[in-house]
Amino acid sequence: MEKFIKHTGSALPLRRSNVDTDQIIPAVYLKRITKSGFEDGLFAAWRNDPAFELNQPQYKSATVLVAGPDFGTGSSREHAVWALQNYGFKVVLSSRFADIFRGNSQKAGLLTVILPQEEIEKIWKAVEIKPDTQISVDLEAKTVTYDATTLAFAIDDYTRWRLMEGLDDIGLTFTKIDGVTKFEEKRAAFKPKTLPIR
C-alpha cells in the first residue's frame, strides 16, 4: 500500500446524500477479477447525464471527493474504493461514512476524512465558485486546508500510523500469529467445521 502523508489537489463537489456503493459502482461492473480498471464503472449510471459533476470539465482533474452525508452505504464491495482510486481520487471528505466503506478505504489506502456537515457545505461553495481551489489534506497534522481555512479532523492513531507507513494489516497480524495458534488450541471442540463434509 502506498504511504499517505499529505495530499493536495482540486475537488469534486458531490451534493448528494446516501450515495450507496451501487451508485459508486453498479453490480454489473464487479465482474473483473483484478483490482484495476474499475474507473469505467465509477458513478456509471450518473455519468450518462452531462450535468453530472464528474462530466464537467472544471472538475476533471479532481482528486478530492467532497461528498454528502452517509457516503458508501449498502454493499460491502471494495470495488467502490478501487473505482474511486482507479479514477484518481486520493481522499473523500464527508460528514458521515458507512462503516464497511470506511473500513475498506482504510485497508486500501483511500483516506476518508470526517468533517462537520456545515464545513462540507462551505467547501462545496468554495469549490463551486472557484473549481481549482486547492485542498490540502495533511494526515500527519490531521488537518484539511483550503483558501484561508484550516480544519482539524479526528482519526484513530492506529489507522493513521498504518496509512502513513503504508502498512498492510496482514503483515502486522503475522507478527502476532503465535497468539492465533494459542487461541486455536483453546477453541471449543463443538465449534463447527466445514471439512470434512457432513
Next chain:
Amino acid sequence: MGKTLAEKIWSEHIVSSAAGEPDLLYIDLHLIHEVTSPQAFDGLRLANRRVRRADLTIATEDHNVPTLNIDKPIADPVSKLQVDTLRKNCAEFGVRIHSLGDVDQGIVHVVGPQLGITQPGMTIVCGDSHTSTHGAFGALAFGIGTSEVEHVLATQTLPLLRPKTMAINVDGTLKAGVTSKDIILAVIAKIGTGGGQGYILEYRGSAIRALSMEARMTICNMSIEAGARAGLIAPDQTTFDYVKGKPHAPVGADWDAALAYWQTLTTDSDAKFDKEINLNADELAPFVTWGTNPGQGLPLSASIPNPADFTNTEDRGAAERALEYMDLKPGTPLKSIKVDTVFLGSCTNGRIEDLRSAAEVLKGKKIAASLRLLVVPGSARVRLQAESEGLDKVFLDAGAEWRSAGCSMCLGMNPDQLKPGERAASTSNRNFEGRQGKGGRTHLVSPLVAAATALKGTLASPADL
C-alpha cells in the same frame, strides 16, 4: 456491570488486544462467493501465503449465476470467468465449494444456516454486507471487503475496533399480515440508513421472541440497511430446535456442551446499551418503500410524501431526487402504484417460509395480466423443498416463473434485471437507483405484499384482495 450479548461474543473471540489498537478477533466461519474473493486469492498467491483454516471456510456460487438453464455453461463470458476463477481458487487452496448444480448451492446466507454451520456464539464473516443475516442465531456476523477477505483467508482473524451496541426493543404482537420484513422496514424508516452506523444492533422484545428462525434472519439481514454492520438476536429454544439435526450441528456430548454454552448467550440484565430504540409491534402495518434508499418507507396505506414537508435539508433533497427517479408525485396513494415485475427471492426473503406464505396468497389465483412474477428460491435445497410441497405448481399455475437458486434480480448481476423505467415490488433488501437493473425502480415489500401485488397489479396486501 453486565455485558450485552454482542460484548460477550466479542470478548470471547479476542486473540490479542492492546491500548490504542484494534482488537484482533478470531473468526469461526468464513463464507466466500465469486464476486469479492478473486483479488483476495490473488493476494495470497502474490505473498506465497496459504489459507490458514480451509476447514472454517466454505464457498458457494450465487451473485453471478443464471437462474435458467443452469445445466448449460454460463452464457456471459465475464460472469463465467469469475465463477471459474472461484472454482480454480477453491481447488488450489483446498476450500469446500458448492457449485451451480450442486444440491447445496445457493445464496451464501441461505446455505450457511441450512447446513448447520451457522451456530450461536460464533464470529462469521463474508465479503457481502448481508452477512448480518447469521446474527439471527446469536452469532456476531458482518460483511467485509476484499482486503479483509484476504486477511481472514491468511490469518483466520480480523483487526477490528469494537463497535457500540444498540437495543432495538420490539414488544407486542404483530397483526395478521404483518411480517418481520415490516418490522425491519419500520426500524430503518425510524432510525434512517445511517442510524446504526458504528453500532451492533440487538433485536429484543416479545415480538422478536415470537418469530421463527427464518423471520429472524429477515430482520438481521437488513441491519446493514440501517447502517449497522451486524445485528443479532439472543438464541433461545427456537434457535436450538432449528440447529439440531442439521448436517453440521454438534451431536452427542458436543451437542450438550454447545447447548450449555449457547444458553449463556444473552444480554445480562444489568448490561447497558449505548442506545435503545423502542417499537410497538401492535401498531405495525405492512410497509413499503417509496424512494431510493431503504429508509424511505411508509405503511402501505399511506401516500407519497411531499419533499417540502421534510424539515432536514438533506432528507428533502434526497426525497426530491428519489421521487424524480421513481417517477412518483407527492400525495399519490401507495396502493395506486402500478407494478410491472414482482421479485420473490433473495437472502432477505428467499427461504421456504417466504415461498410458503406467498404461495398461500397465490393459490388458485392468476397474477395480473400485464405483470411478471419471478420466484427465485434462495438455495437449491429450498427449491427442492418447495417442489416437494407442490409450491412450484402453485406459482406456475398463477402465471409465475419458477427459477433456480441465486441472488438473481436482487442485484441484477446475472441476466435477471429490470429494464429502464420498469417498476418492481421486490422482497429483496435494496431499492437503490439501478440496483435491480439500470433505470429500474424498486419498492421493497414482504412476501405477502409481493404476492398480493402480483395478483392486483398495484401495490397491495392480502387484505386488499
